[in-house]
Amino acid sequence: MKRIGILSDTHGNFHPSIAEFFNECSEIWHAGDIGNLETAMEIAGFKPLKAVTGNIDDQVLRSFYPVYQEFTCEKKRILMLHIGGYPGRYSKDAKQLITELKPDVFICGHSHILRIIYDKKHDLLYINPGAAGKSGFHKVITAIRCTFDGDEIKDLEIKEIER
Numbered sequence: 001m002k003r004i005g006i007l008s009d010t011h012g013n014f015h016p017s018i019a020e021f022f023n024e025c026s027e028i029w030h031a032g033d034i035g036n037l038e039t040a041m042e043i044a045g046f047k048p049l050k051a052v053t054g055n056i057d058d059q060v061l062r063s064f065y066p067v068y069q070e071f072t073c074e075k076k077r078i079l080m081l082h083i084g085g086y087p088g089r090y091s092k093d094a095k096q097l098i099t100e101l102k103p104d105v106f107i108c109g110h111s112h113i114l115r116i117i118y119d120k121k122h123d124l125l126y127i128n129p130g131a132a133g134k135s136g137f138h139k140v141i142t143a144i145r146c147t148f149d150g151d152e153i154k155d156l157e158i159k160e161i162e163r
Contacts (some may be wrong), residue, residue: 001150002026002073005047007143008082008109009033011056011133014042018132018143021159022047025145029159031109031129034061054082054109068097075151076104084108087119087126098122105153112138114158125153139163 005022012035022028027049032054034040040061043049051065068081079101084094085108098106106119107127114130130142141163146156 002147002148003145003155004029004073004126005143005145006031006107006129007132008129009054009112009131009133009136010039010043010075011035011135013133013135014039014046015132015134015141018141018159019046019082021143022145029078029080029107031080031107033057033133034065035133035135037051037061037064040064050080052080052082059110070095070097070101070103074148076148076153077102078105078107079103080107082108083110084117084128086111087117087121094126098124103126112136114116114144116144116156134163 005025005028008031028049030051032052033056037060052069053062053065058069070079083091085091105125112131117126117128129144131138131142137144141161143159147154
């Protein structure tokens with residue numbers, strides 16, 4: 001069993017309330033637009049970090065983190081990519097990766113809109129944690145935590161902080 005914190009679009013800011021929310025998590029997954037290496041190191045120093053780069057991330061971050069990651073957590077196949085769209089409107093890259101890799105969970109960011117949707121067509125759980133940073137049009141900072149237990153995903157919680 002693993003407790004996971006999921007965030008995206010920090011844009012150089014790891015909010016203290018998000019850190020507190022993730023305190024009981026064993027890992028943090030970041031779906032891109034980290035912002036800078038210092039923020040990535042801050043998060044990685046707090047909890048083990050799996051991350052992908054986003055469209056604002058520079059070459060330094062790209063040397064540490066890939067454009068997409070595929071991995072397993074408990075018995076679930078995870079795909080994480082920054083620009084992914086959403087069910088019925090996936091980006092070209094997301095469609096290709098979902099078709100090839102057949103993940104159980106697809107995590108992306110970029111839109112700054114928190115969405116959790118079961119995609120029947122691809123038999124996967126779509127998660128976009130919204131935006132955890134101070135930059136962008138969003139009015140609420142958001143993050144997600146959940147538990148992976150064997151082939152179950154449970155105890156999903158959302159953190160919202162007014163900007």
